[in-house]
Amino acid sequence: MNGVDNHKRWELNYTKGLSKQTIENESVIKNMLKEIDVETDNLKIQHGVIYSVKSTLVKEWQRDNIFLAGDAAHTTPPYVGQGMAAGFRDIMNLTWKIDAVLQKQSSSSLLKTYQTERYPHARFHAHRATSFQKRLHDSLLLYEWC
Numbered sequence: 001m002n003g004v005d006n007h008k009r010w011e012l013n014y015t016k017g018l019s020k021q022t023i024e025n026e027s028v029i030k031n032m033l034k035e036i037d038v039e040t041d042n043l044k045i046q047h048g049v050i051y052s053v054k055s056t057l058v059k060e061w062q063r064d065n066i067f068l069a070g071d072a073a074h075t076t077p078p079y080v081g082q083g084m085a086a087g088f089r090d091i092m093n094l095t096w097k098i099d100a101v102l103q104k105q106s107s108s109s110l111l112k113t114y115q116t117e118r119y120p121h122a123r124f125h126a127h128r129a130t131s132f133q134k135r136l137h138d139s140l141l142l143y144e145w146c
């Protein structure tokens, strides 16, 4: 994937034997890129990271005064660019409600609408990103419903 100022991002399927330590090693990364015919002589590696690609949806987003939002509540494979965006929408949905309750402009029952409104949206993007992953990698997906 091309970024600004000639930055590039490559995503490679997990290779057995890779660890956090080895993926931070520039020569390991370059060898992986050479295997897919990337010219690495003038390449400066800035960052290497291992991440797992999966969907998670937590069933309970509120307990008393504790709320889950963002990746703590839901994750998706990064194929439709909606992970962080969905987290922002959670916070936009939740913060004005907390404020309204604290200002005594609304009863605390308003807070229950947070999960009711946000959960279906998060589930939609989890399914959407997962179907993209399936098309890209033709792999079965791990769903973790906590």
Ligand SMILES: Cc1cc2nc3c(=O)[nH]c(=O)nc-3n(C[C@H](O)[C@H](O)[C@H](O)COP(=O)(O)OP(=O)(O)OC[C@H]3O[C@@H](n4cnc5c(N)ncnc54)[C@H](O)[C@@H]3O)c2cc1C
Pocket: 051, 069, 070, 071, 072, 078, 080, 081, 082, 083, 084, 085, 086, 087
């Ligand atoms: C390769 C890739 C590409 C992506 N591309 C996109 C994209 O194009 N668009 C998009 O919208 N999203 C994208 N995402 C998803 C996006 O990065 C995440 O959804 C987003 O960063 C989640 O934000 P968050 O604040 O909910 O969680 P996090 O970013 O995980 O932040 C949680 C923070 O809490 C800290 N923390 C954890 N435990 C504790 C503790 N006990 N005490 C204090 N602090 C703690 C962590 O260190 C971390 O800083 C991508 C993700 C990946 C992996």
